[in-house]
Amino acid sequence: MKGFHPFGLLAEHAEGGEGRKDAGARFIEYATTMRDKKCRQIFWSHGLKKRVGLEEKKDEELAEEQTDKAD
Known part of the structure; x- marks a missing residue:
């Protein structure tokens, strides 16, 4: 089952059939x-932030932008 995305294994398992018996166990x-x-498992695809209108900001920039008011 080389080359499958982990959730592709679940799809193979759901479809059933011979040759796919161990897909669920492998998932x-x-x-x-x-x-x-402790590894990064979810990450942005190249260019995706730009496509959805998000820009990279440093921690210092975000701290300066903070507008929450507390009592």
Whole structure:
């Protein structure tokens, strides 16, 4: 099952059939392995922030923009 996205394994499992028997088990293996990893698993695709109108800002810029008022 080389080359499958983890959720592609679930799709294969849902479709069933011979040759796909272990797709569900492989997803469970992936999920349990990745559960405690300290690696970046979700990230922005190249150019996506620009397409949706988001700009990169540094922490200092965000701190200056803060407009919340507290009592």
